Amino acid sequence: MAHVSDLIASDIGAYLKSQEKKQLLRFITCGSVDDGKSSLIGRLLFESKLLFEDQLATLASDSKRIGTTGGDLDFALLLDGLSAEREQGITIDVAYRFFSTERRKFIVADTPGHEQYTRNMVTGASTADLAIILIDARKGVLTQTRRHSYLVSLLGIRHIALAINKMDLVGYSEERFNEIREQFRPFAEQIGLHEVSYLPISALQGANITRVSERTPWFHGPALMQYLETVEVDEQRMQRAPFRLPVQWVNRPNLDFRGFSGLIASGVVRQGARVRVSPAGTHSTVARIVTADGDLEQAVAGQSVTLTLGDEIDVSRGDVISAAESPPEVADQFEATLVWMHEQPLLRGRSYLMKIGAKTVAATVLPLKYKINVNTLEQLAATRLELNEIGVCVLELDRPVAFDPYENNRETGAFILIDRLTNNTVGAGMLRFALRRSQNVHWQALDVNKQAHTLLNGHKPCVLWFTGYSGAGKSTIANLVEKRLHALAQHTYLLDGDNVRHGLNRDLGFTDVDRVENIRRVAEVSKLMVDAGLIVLVSFISPFRSERRMARNLLQAGEFLEIFVDTPLAAAELRDVKGLYKKARQGQLKNFTGIDSPYEPPENPEIRIDTTQLSAEQAALQILGEMQRRGLIETV
Amino acid sequence: MSTLTHLQRLEAESIHIMREVLAEADKPVMLYSIGKDSAVMLHLAKKAFYPAPPPFPLLHVDTTWKFRDMYAMRERVARESGMTLLVHQNPEALALGINPFTHGSAVHTDVWKTQGLKQALDKYGFDVAFGGGRRDEEKSRAKERVFSFRSAHHHWDPKSQRPELWHLYNARKHKGESIRVFPISNWTELDVWQYIYLQDIPIVPLYFARERPVVEREGTLIMVDDERMPLRPGEKPLMRKVRFRTLGCYPLTGAIASEADTLPAIIQEMLLTRTSERQGRVIDHDASASMERKKQEGYF
Numbered sequence: 001m002a003h004v005s006d007l008i009a010s011d012i013g014a015y016l017k018s019q020e021k022k023q024l025l026r027f028i029t030c031g032s033v034d035d036g037k038s039s040l041i042g043r044l045l046f047e048s049k050l051l052f053e054d055q056l057a058t059l060a061s062d063s064k065r066i067g068t069t070g071g072d073l074d075f076a077l078l079l080d081g082l083s084a085e086r087e088q089g090i091t092i093d094v095a096y097r098f099f100s101t102e103r104r105k106f107i108v109a110d111t112p113g114h115e116q117y118t119r120n121m122v123t124g125a126s127t128a129d130l131a132i133i134l135i136d137a138r139k140g141v142l143t144q145t146r147r148h149s150y151l152v153s154l155l156g157i158r159h160i161a162l163a164i165n166k167m168d169l170v171g172y173s174e175e176r177f178n179e180i181r182e183q184f185r186p187f188a189e190q191i192g193l194h195e196v197s198y199l200p201i202s203a204l205q206g207a208n209i210t211r212v213s214e215r216t217p218w219f220h221g222p223a224l225m226q227y228l229e230t231v232e233v234d235e236q237r238m239q240r241a242p243f244r245l246p247v248q249w250v251n252r253p254n255l256d257f258r259g260f261s262g263l264i265a266s267g268v269v270r271q272g273a274r275v276r277v278s279p280a281g282t283h284s285t286v287a288r289i290v291t292a293d294g295d296l297e298q299a300v301a302g303q304s305v306t307l308t309l310g311d312e313i314d315v316s317r318g319d320v321i322s323a324a325e326s327p328p329e330v331a332d333q334f335e336a337t338l339v340w341m342h343e344q345p346l347l348r349g350r351s352y353l354m355k356i357g358a359k360t361v362a363a364t365v366l367p368l369k370y371k372i373n374v375n376t377l378e379q380l381a382a383t384r385l386e387l388n389e390i391g392v393c394v395l396e397l398d399r400p401v402a403f404d405p406y407e408n409n410r411e412t413g414a415f416i417l418i419d420r421l422t423n424n425t426v427g428a429g430m431l432r433f434a435l436r437r438s439q440n441v442h443w444q445a446l447d448v449n450k451q452a453h454t455l456l457n458g459h460k461p462c463v464l465w466f467t468g469y470s471g472a473g474k475s476t477i478a479n480l481v482e483k484r485l486h487a488l489a490q491h492t493y494l495l496d497g498d499n500v501r502h503g504l505n506r507d508l509g510f511t512d513v514d515r516v517e518n519i520r521r522v523a524e525v526s527k528l529m530v531d532a533g534l535i536v537l538v539s540f541i542s543p544f545r546s547e548r549r550m551a552r553n554l555l556q557a558g559e560f561l562e563i564f565v566d567t568p569l570a571a572a573e574l575r576d577v578k579g580l581y582k583k584a585r586q587g588q589l590k591n592f593t594g595i596d597s598p599y600e601p602p603e604n605p606e607i608r609i610d611t612t613q614l615s616a617e618q619a620a621l622q623i624l625g626e627m628q629r630r631g632l633i634e635t636v
Numbered sequence: 637m638s639t640l641t642h643l644q645r646l647e648a649e650s651i652h653i654m655r656e657v658l659a660e661a662d663k664p665v666m667l668y669s670i671g672k673d674s675a676v677m678l679h680l681a682k683k684a685f686y687p688a689p690p691p692f693p694l695l696h697v698d699t700t701w702k703f704r705d706m707y708a709m710r711e712r713v714a715r716e717s718g719m720t721l722l723v724h725q726n727p728e729a730l731a732l733g734i735n736p737f738t739h740g741s742a743v744h745t746d747v748w749k750t751q752g753l754k755q756a757l758d759k760y761g762f763d764v765a766f767g768g769g770r771r772d773e774e775k776s777r778a779k780e781r782v783f784s785f786r787s788a789h790h791h792w793d794p795k796s797q798r799p800e801l802w803h804l805y806n807a808r809k810h811k812g813e814s815i816r817v818f819p820i821s822n823w824t825e826l827d828v829w830q831y832i833y834l835q836d837i838p839i840v841p842l843y844f845a846r847e848r849p850v851v852e853r854e855g856t857l858i859m860v861d862d863e864r865m866p867l868r869p870g871e872k873p874l875m876r877k878v879r880f881r882t883l884g885c886y887p888l889t890g891a892i893a894s895e896a897d898t899l900p901a902i903i904q905e906m907l908l909t910r911t912s913e914r915q916g917r918v919i920d921h922d923a924s925a926s927m928e929r930k931k932q933e934g935y936f
Contacts, residue, residue: 012904019830024642093797095778096771098824105642107822119799126801236639248655253688261684263652263803292686302640304651304684317659341799355804358659414802423808425798 018102025233028109028124028157030148031134036165040134040203041097041108047210047225048099094124103229118151118374118388119341122428125155126414129234132161132224137170137200141183147374149184153191154337154390154430156410159231160188160196163224167216168202174218191377199224234410238301242326243267243275244404244412246357247319251306259290259306260315262358265411267323269307270298274324277315278402283324284309318359320402320412328402328412331434334395335369336415337406338385342426344419346385349516351550352426354397356415362398362553363417369393383513385427394435406430421545453533457491460632461530463555464623466539467548467602468565469594470580471572473611473619477565478539480620490535490633495522497540510591516547523551530559535632543599558630563623564605569594571612643831650677650819651684652803653782654766657817658684658691660807661764667753668694668713668721670706671883672839673768676828677820678717679837681766693720695765697756699748700725701736701885703861709840724756736887737866744885754790757814764807764815772824782821788812829906833899842880843902845894849873856890881906
């Protein structure tokens with residue numbers, strides 16, 4: 001800002017006027033500490049004169065104390081926010097930095113380049129218009145460079161600055177620069193990065209940062225800062241895409257006003273335009289574009305507005321209002337790319353919450369088609385995704401949503417997955433395309449339904465879900481309960497874990513993934529049996545809360561009774577009816593619940609059986625008593 | 637094609653965040669600290685829900701030690717905003733007479749502000765609270781998420797923050813947990829001032845230079861706002877033309893000598909004087925990582 005400080009001093013009014021036209025560009029820097037990434041950002045802050053005296057003083061004293069530049073200003077220290085990280089000397093999360101020039105304000109996502117932090121880079125890249133990929137001129141294109149470039153292309157960033165840093169250490173050699181450029185170019189084309197600018201820089205010496213350096217007479221620019229000031233921002237490009245407004249909130253202050261509020265994801269909307277509401281597929285026209293500063297004639301991508309429509313049609317949070325002539329697709333089955341963000345791995349068949357736009361739905365990952373080695377781009381077979389892994393999968397939702405393929409629209413094609421129990425954001429994903437399968441298989445409405453079956457049977461159907469350790473006594477108790485119900489002329493069926501594994505689930509083993517699938521199938525079978533009007537007794541270890549909850553959610557309220565057969569592990573192991581614990585302890589049985597595979601006890605079961613206090617007969621009576629209390633059976 | 641300015645885009649992002657909170661929270665509240673950032677946040681809230689008034693109350697966690705001009709502004713906002721203003725003063729602090737002179741800035745801030753805030757959130761059962769924090773203010777804030785989760789005990793764990801991607805905010809939480817949401821995370825001090833200027837947002841007069849009674853202590857100019865300020869031997873308040881870059885409790889907020897008595901002059905001074913804004917706050921000088929520690933304990 002040195003060059004504008006005269007204007008600031010002499011005519012602040014003119015300066016403020018010039019600032020009113022400033023644009024916003026968001027970018028991400030990729031590279032490791034060794035590439036001088038933090039130093040580059042520190043340099044950009046310094047060159048844009050945005051460091052304050054007290055920050056410079058702190059920086060100077062920190063540089064002397066813990067710097068790595070031998071007492072010179074260590075710009076990297078500016079970026080390391082949290083104290084624990086400062087001591088480690090590395091950046092471990094996403095930090096956002098700000099600086100501005102006369103033309104633009106910049107938001108920089110600073111993310112680490114270490115192998116284990118794909119998560120952070122993906123997070124920073126998701127909102128970036130542009131990526132600066134740093135290369136150490138001495139080292140050239142590394143595995144890490146390829147990984148960063150792939151992630152950047154995966155996240156749909158169009159503009160790349162390949163900043164070949166530390167040019168001072170290779171004598172500002174044109175030959176070396178060309179060599180690296182030719183190393184990178186074919187790879188960039190292969191992964192679909194078409195707009196790459198190659199820049200020879202030295203963050204340390206400030207070469208080609210704000211202006212073209214005389215040290216590189218063979219380089220004709222633009223310098224990094226000029227490039228950042230002129231490259232097209234995404235929001236401009238998104239204005240050319242079809243209009244999309246994900247509805248966040250229905251504004252109803254009184255009976256005369258009903259507005260639909262949201263941030264315009266793409267395109268332009270004008271008063272009087274024909275629009276379509278998805279997934280419902282209804283049509284209307286835009287009556288008003290309402291803002292607190294007065295109604296607008298038109299609004300563009302990146303603006304938060306409120307629309308009112310010409311017709312009284314049903315619109316709620318999560319719907320997408322679009323241009324009538326080019327609406328988004330609507331589907332409930334997709335192929336998607338997933339980036340796993342959490343220590344707990346993604347399991348095939350498990351149900352997660354998916355947030356897309358302003359809509360939250362249930363999503364199940366069906367087959368995981370493959371995972372991608374981010375270093376080699378190889379496709380590998382996989383049944384699960386671990387933290388920082390990327391895979392392509394089929395995703396099934398519990399209801400249709402409006403979307404665009406991510407490559408066409410980053411806002412309406414992106415989603416996050418949320419764990420139902422911990423509420424953590426565990427995955428980030430990009431929709432590739434809808435699978436036609438879901439549109440070809442329609443639900444067949446049947447005349448003889450659950451109600452009809454129930455009437456004929458003369459009793460209500462339900463599921464008694466027994467869970468607990470192996471050897472806890474589940475099957476013994478379930479067997480007694482079924483005998484008594486049978487004597488009371490109730491129609492029952494007992495699904496026993498071991499028995500079902502002999503048939504329907506013969507193909508499944510005992511890994512976490514297979515356990516999830518095991519329970520999913522049994523839950524679906526139970527649901528069919530409840531439809532048939534039966535009392536279904538399910539006796540499965542079913543170690544995970546998540547799948548038990550999934551089974552519960554398949555049924556109506558009151559139809560699912562979770563019965564926790566609470567036998568402490570030590571007691572179950574002591575009994576060891578089938579000799580399995582012994583084998584597991586000797587290492588002959590892998591993934592055995594309680595030994596080397598976890599059991600998550602129910603938090604609020606309908607019935608808890610304390611087998612240290614009750615006999616199997618008493619336990620059966622307790623269950624029948626509870627069924628009677630709930631009106632499921634009349635007598636015990 | 638019309639290109640949006642950086643302030644239009646920041647405004648749109650903040651509005652989006654506020655609407656998202658309203659749609660997903662059970663009982664949201666907006667922390668109102670009377671300063672310029674709060675003024676901008678309140679202005680954005682009015683825009684976000686227009687033509688409805690912002691559908692949540694304002695909460696001021698009071699320390700009884702704010703400048704008199706700030707209390708006047710608070711009452712004006714309560715009258716004009718159409719929103720309910722709740723004021724909470726920590727009853728224990730009130731009973732013990734906690735003040736910055738006897739107890740020092742650390743205790744004063746902890747008991748009145750940190751504990752007071754927790755009490756207020758618990759008392760009313762708010763599950764989401766908007767705050768006016770900005771990432772450019774301070775290093776630990778640069779890494780804090782827009783949606784920042786607090787345990788049932790109001791603790792912040794910087795190591796287990798949820799990733800925030802695209803415009804997708806995950807606002808799901810367990811019973812007892814709460815969320816602090818920072819809608820103006822991506823604004824800088826300059827953005828805030830430019831926006832106040834362009835939108836003509838009312839702010840406390842203390843931001844403008846005027847003759848005020850001050851004493852100089854350890855290089856900081858402290859305004860003698862009322863008779864509770866104990867003067868040291870030989871100390872005599874002098875009238876000097878000063879203003880404040882940031883507002884807090886008056887004995888803990890340093891003034892700067894200044895001639896800037898209009899918004900353009902303030903912006904001009906800010907751009908030409910190169911010290912960052914939190915320097916005027918005595919509490920930030922305690923220890924190098926003090927803000928991060930305070931945040932973990934529940935400070936906003």
